[in-house]
Amino acid sequence: MKRLVRKDDGQVSLAVVLLGLAVLLMGIGLMVLGQASDARGKAQKAADAAALGAADSVRQQWIQAWVNGQRPPSDPGDPVRVLPFGFFGEAASLYGYDSAVGYARANSNSRVADYSVLVPEPGAIRVSVETVSEQTEVVGTGDRLVGAPRGSASAVAEVRLRPGVHCRGSAEWDGEDEEELESWTVRCTGAGFGAVRVIYRAGGHGGVSYDPSEIGRLFEIRLTS
Numbered sequence: 001m002k003r004l005v006r007k008d009d010g011q012v013s014l015a016v017v018l019l020g021l022a023v024l025l026m027g028i029g030l031m032v033l034g035q036a037s038d039a040r041g042k043a044q045k046a047a048d049a050a051a052l053g054a055a056d057s058v059r060q061q062w063i064q065a066w067v068n069g070q071r072p073p074s075d076p077g078d079p080v081r082v083l084p085f086g087f088f089g090e091a092a093s094l095y096g097y098d099s100a101v102g103y104a105r106a107n108s109n110s111r112v113a114d115y116s117v118l119v120p121e122p123g124a125i126r127v128s129v130e131t132v133s134e135q136t137e138v139v140g141t142g143d144r145l146v147g148a149p150r151g152s153a154s155a156v157a158e159v160r161l162r163p164g165v166h167c168r169g170s171a172e173w174d175g176e177d178e179e180e181l182e183s184w185t186v187r188c189t190g191a192g193f194g195a196v197r198v199i200y201r202a203g204g205h206g207g208v209s210y211d212p213s214e215i216g217r218l219f220e221i222r223l224t225s
Helices: 007-069 085-095 097-106 140-146 210-218
Strands: 111-121 124-132 152-161 166-174 180-191 195-200 207-209 221-225
Touching: 007 085, 007 097, 007 111, 007 124, 007 152, 007 210, 007 221, 085 097, 085 111, 085 124, 097 111, 097 124, 195 210
Parallel strands: none
Antiparallel strands: 111 124, 124 152, 152 221, 166 180, 180 195, 195 207
């Protein structure tokens, strides 16, 4: 017996094929969007870490420059003049790039695409970092069609001297006529962290004693964007 073939059989088969292609393309599209979102997330995580890491390095360099930049009094009658932190901020701002690169690389092997610093005022430094996430391995049809996704993101971290910090100096002189400087001290208070001291010794006992972590608490570091 001959089988009757309806004329619309071919149309039904074509519709099924088109529907299958649509589902396949939709699946590929969703996969690509998901990978792109993941790449952007990795880039943002790397940008945040790089900006914060760079700001911390800037703070450390800022503290060291400030400590080394103080000068002793030349005469017992002279007051100990303490140079403010703001004098040393701009030079310190240049020391965060290597840390930014290291922190970006440690987060999904991202790289730093742009690094810049801004000193909006003497007591603050802003570090801006843009990162690009790693090139992921090409996997599946979607990647072969559009390429493995890479995401980019940016972050800004600020290191700022806390409000209310006040520093003053004092000196100790030795000898009968107190003409020889024995030591001098810079003492900073405020910001709710009590007193922080830097002690400088003169003469044959020259040197400086301080705790960088204590001075570091006079600053705050935060992401601003």
